Amino acid sequence: MINGKIRTGIAGLDRMLHGGLVPHRPYIVSGPPGSGKTVLALQFLLEGVQGGERCLFVALEEPPNEIKQNMRAFKWVADEVEILDANSDIRRFEPTPVIEISTEVEPARMREIDDHIRKTPDFESHEVSVHSLQQLLKTLFIKRRYDRVVIDSITALKYFCMREFEESLTTQSFMRFLAESKVTTVLTVELPEEGQAPPESFLARGEIRLHKLRDESGIKRFISIEKYKGSSHDEFVYPFEIHSVGIVVLVADAAAAPAE
Amino acid sequence: MDRVSTGVPGLDAMLGGGLIPARPYVVSGPTGAGKTILAMQFLAAGLAKGEAGLMVTLDEPPNEVKANVVAFGWNLDRLKILDATPDIKAHKRQRSVIDVGTTMDVRDMDQVGEIRQSSQIRAMEVSIHGVQKMLKQEFFQREERTREKYKRIVVDSITALKMFTMAGEDSRIMIQSFMRFLSELEATTLLVSERLNPKILETEFFLCRGEIRFHKSLDGNVIRRAVSIEKFRGSRFDDRVRPMSITNAGVIVDAQGVVAMTGGKLAALGQEYLEQRMGEEVATVIESVMKMIEDAHRARLVVTDIEHAISRAMLQIQRRNYQKAMKGALHAQSAIRERLDKARAGLPPLPPPASPPPPGVRR
Numbered sequence: 001m002i003n004g005k006i007r008t009g010i011a012g013l014d015r016m017l018h019g020g021l022v023p024h025r026p027y028i029v030s031g032p033p034g035s036g037k038t039v040l041a042l043q044f045l046l047e048g049v050q051g052g053e054r055c056l057f058v059a060l061e062e063p064p065n066e067i068k069q070n071m072r073a074f075k076w077v078a079d080e081v082e083i084l085d086a087n088s089d090i091r092r093f094e095p096t097p098v099i100e101i102s103t104e105v106e107p108a109r110m111r112e113i114d115d116h117i118r119k120t121p122d123f124e125s126h127e128v129s130v131h132s133l134q135q136l137l138k139t140l141f142i143k144r145r146y147d148r149v150v151i152d153s154i155t156a157l158k159y160f161c162m163r164e165f166e167e168s169l170t171t172q173s174f175m176r177f178l179a180e181s182k183v184t185t186v187l188t189v190e191l192p193e194e195g196q197a198p199p200e201s202f203l204a205r206g207e208i209r210l211h212k213l214r215d216e217s218g219i220k221r222f223i224s225i226e227k228y229k230g231s232s233h234d235e236f237v238y239p240f241e242i243h244s245v246g247i248v249v250l251v252a253d254a255a256a257a258p259a260e
Numbered sequence: 261m262d263r264v265s266t267g268v269p270g271l272d273a274m275l276g277g278g279l280i281p282a283r284p285y286v287v288s289g290p291t292g293a294g295k296t297i298l299a300m301q302f303l304a305a306g307l308a309k310g311e312a313g314l315m316v317t318l319d320e321p322p323n324e325v326k327a328n329v330v331a332f333g334w335n336l337d338r339l340k341i342l343d344a345t346p347d348i349k350a351h352k353r354q355r356s357v358i359d360v361g362t363t364m365d366v367r368d369m370d371q372v373g374e375i376r377q378s379s380q381i382r383a384m385e386v387s388i389h390g391v392q393k394m395l396k397q398e399f400f401q402r403e404e405r406t407r408e409k410y411k412r413i414v415v416d417s418i419t420a421l422k423m424f425t426m427a428g429e430d431s432r433i434m435i436q437s438f439m440r441f442l443s444e445l446e447a448t449t450l451l452v453s454e455r456l457n458p459k460i461l462e463t464e465f466f467l468c469r470g471e472i473r474f475h476k477s478l479d480g481n482v483i484r485r486a487v488s489i490e491k492f493r494g495s496r497f498d499d500r501v502r503p504m505s506i507t508n509a510g511v512i513v514d515a516q517g518v519v520a521m522t523g524g525k526l527a528a529l530g531q532e533y534l535e536q537r538m539g540e541e542v543a544t545v546i547e548s549v550m551k552m553i554e555d556a557h558r559a560r561l562v563v564t565d566i567e568h569a570i571s572r573a574m575l576q577i578q579r580r581n582y583q584k585a586m587k588g589a590l591h592a593q594s595a596i597r598e599r600l601d602k603a604r605a606g607l608p609p610l611p612p613p614a615s616p617p618p619p620g621v622r623r
Contacts, residue, residue: 033466034491061467062493063443066283070494090392090444091437117282119444159432159463168574169567172550190466195459199574214488216520218499227540 005231006184009047010040012249013208016225016234021206024182026175028154030189030197031210036221036242037188038062040210041150042071042078043246044186049080053147056107056140057083060128060156068113075244079111084140085118086133088160089125105136130161130170134177141181149183155190155198168199175204205229211237223249264412264448267305268298270513271472274489274498279470281411282446283493284439286418286464288455289474294485294506295452296320296328298472299414301510302450304334311411314366314398314447315341316391318420322372332510337370340410342398344391366398387424388434392441399445410447417452418464435463469493475501486519487511539577545589546570552596559603566596 005020014020021027029037038061045055059067064083071078084107140146151157154171162170178185187204191197193212207226212219224237240249263278272278279285287295296319303313317325322341329336343366395413403409415421421438422431442449453464455473465471470492477484488501503517549570556563569592576585 034471038493062469066469066494069280073494073496087440088436090441091433117443117446120440153466155461155466156436160436163430163433166567166571168571169550172546176550190461192461193458196578196580199577214501216500216518218501 007047008040009043009045010247010249012238012240012251013040013223013247015251016223016236016238016249017228018232018234021184022230023184025205026178026185026187028187028189028204028207029210030191030207030226032191032193032212035210035212036240036247037190037210038067038070038152039074039242040208040247041152041186041188042067042076042081045081045148045150046076046078046246048148049078054145055081055148056146056150057081058086058133058137058149058151059083060086060151060160061153063087063117064108064110064113065115065117068110069115071110073244074246076246079109081110082107083110083113084108084136086128088128089120091125091127107140128161129163130157130165130174133157133161134174137181138177141183146183149178149185151178151185151187153188153190155188158198171199179205206231210240223247265305266298266472267301267303268511268513270502270504270515271298271487271511273515274487274502274513275470275492276495276497279448280494281448282443283469284442284449284451284467285470285472286451286453286468287472287474288453288465288490290476291454293474293476294504294511295474296325296416297332297506298474298511299416299450299452300325300329300332300334300336303339303412303414304336306412307336307338312402312406312408313339313412314395314410314414315339316344316395316413316415317341318344318391318415318424319417319452321345322367322369326369326372331508333508334510337368339369340366340398340402341369341372342366342394344394366394388421388438391421392438395445396441410445413442413445413447413449415442415449415451417454419452419454419456432463436467439464439467474504484519487513539582542573542577542582542585542589545586545593546573549589549593549596552593552600555600556596556603559600561599561603563596563599566592569595 004023005017006023007014007020008017029040031037042057045057048055057067062070064085067083084105137149154174157174158167158171175187178187189198191209204227206228209224209226211222211224213222214220221240221242222237223240225233225235238249238251240247242248262281263272263275264281265272265278266275287298289295300315303315306313315325320328322343325341326336399410418435422435439451451464451468453462456462468491471490473488473490475486475488477486485504485506486501487504489497489499498515501519502513502515503519504511504513506512549566553563553566553570556566569588573585573588573592576582576588
């Protein structure tokens with residue numbers, strides 16, 4: 001720990017952050033699909049687990065069994081990471097009231113996740129709403145102290161769990177809830193390939209952005225700190241690669257500042 | 261780990277052996293790039309190994325799908341094809357929208373003949389729910405009949421499916437639910453998608469577990485085709501753009517080939533930074549107003565108009581109208597501060613204006 005900061009699990013990124021992340025705050029990791037957000041988020045939890053911390057992954061985009069399978073491509077031991085399946089079931093179309101995710105839902109440990117997807121029950125289906133998820137997290141945070149939490153992704157939360165809510169306000173109040181919970185949280189945000197960032201990235205304490213660009217030699221990935229309140233940080237954009245150990249930031253060679 | 265072959269050896273090589281089974285993938289690209297051909301090739305490769313395949317067609321009627329692939333000489337007789345093309349709409353008022361399926365129209369490919377005629381009495385409209393219901397029915401009926409599951413499914417196209425979402429439904433939620441449904445079937449699925457606008461984040465592109473993208477460009481008077489893997493969860497992959505061609509054997513990918521690319525997107529990277537900083541200042545003001553709104557709620561003050569004003573300011577940020585956003589946010593800030601101060605002083609709260617004036621209208 002440097003100046004009370006916690007490590008992200010990626011040495012190069014810690015250097016860019018001048019030591020790591022200020023704990024007990026929410027941070028955003030943004031980037032287009034396929035840029036490596038989930039990998040970064042999992043490395044962040046892995047670092048915590050290795051230090052004996054309690055870590056929770058809230059899965060809104062992919063079922064836990066697939067996340068577990070995907071991790072086999074990496075040389076990681078993540079058995080102790082807890083994972084909360086917040087994927088909505090197949091929705092029913094009959095005009096029955098929607099049953100929200102139960103507040104009794106408990107996260108499972110990664111090692112307990114089996115190979116098959118959880119099937120929607122025949123007679124009821126769970127729809128996750130931002131309200132029920134917030135309630136559930138609140139209860140979990142009271143029951144036990146989590147050191148690190150990942151929400152993957154806030155975009156899925158916004159797209160699929162905010163029926164009849166005003167999106168910007170609700171996202172903002174969800175982030176305020178996390179800020180007040182005093183848990184170090186990483187929220188992933190999906191960006192379109194071109195064009196502007198969604199408003200939630202303006203409202204975070206810090207934002208790490210992943211860039212995905214193509215040239216003749218393939219996909220080039222870059223990482224930058226877009227903002228970091230309460231700490232100094234590198235202003236450069238650095239290249240990174242995804243290896244079997246996870247994300248490796250090539251801090252030695254700063255990317256040439258983009259021309260024009 | 262087991263992999264599912266796409267039926268194109270060059271593409272399998274790019275994917276590090278093939279697709280990871282039981283997951284949904286997107287095949288994207290412009291019209292005429294070869295998406296449907298790849299999809300059919302994927303199904304044919306399955307049939308050749310004895311894996312049952314199902315084609316859900318929304319863009320073209322089955323007879324055209326059949327005619328289009330005859331030239332490739334694949335044996336698709338055992339392929340099941342589900343006709344979800346919408347009928348010609350009857351131009352009269354309907355009481356409610358009826359789901360697809362004049363009949364549950366799943367046929368073997370070899371029985372596909374003429375185009376299905378629209379029912380004279382009432383036209384059927386297609387909805388995601390209807391397609392899902394048909395798929396489910398067919399999936400489980402087949403399991404009952406033959407004790408065998410569909411291993412490969414193609415939906416051609418998800419773009420069309422999205423357009424059939426009924427008014428009042430949220431297409432993002434519908435697509436999420438549909439993709440969840442496909443995941444639970446545990447078949448490997450290709451969703452054909454036209455990439456309409458790279459500036460809009462489409463649900464299927466971030467929920468899919470991988471994206472195969474086709475490129476088509478004009479070089480002089482020759483059409484150049486190329487393919488790339490944009491995303492592939494849980495596997496390493498070849499991240500270069502590789503040349504491909506469409507021959508009488510279907511899609512051929514040259515996994516060693518090199519494509520010359522023009523234009524550098526690298527240049528655009530720096531420009532975003534400045535705007536980010538501008539947005540930040542507005543965000544700080546919005547944040548302070550948000551806090552005061554919460555105070556107001558606690559004090560049971562009605563501040564609906566302030567909430568609306570803040571929503572509008574956020575919208576302005578989104579549209580990059582930082583000046584307007586700042587103006588709106590500052591205005592809301594002073595208004596709510598005034599109301600809170602009055603409430604604290606024990607005065608009765610001012611009634612909020614009946615309807616806030618629409619932005620941009622001067623009196």
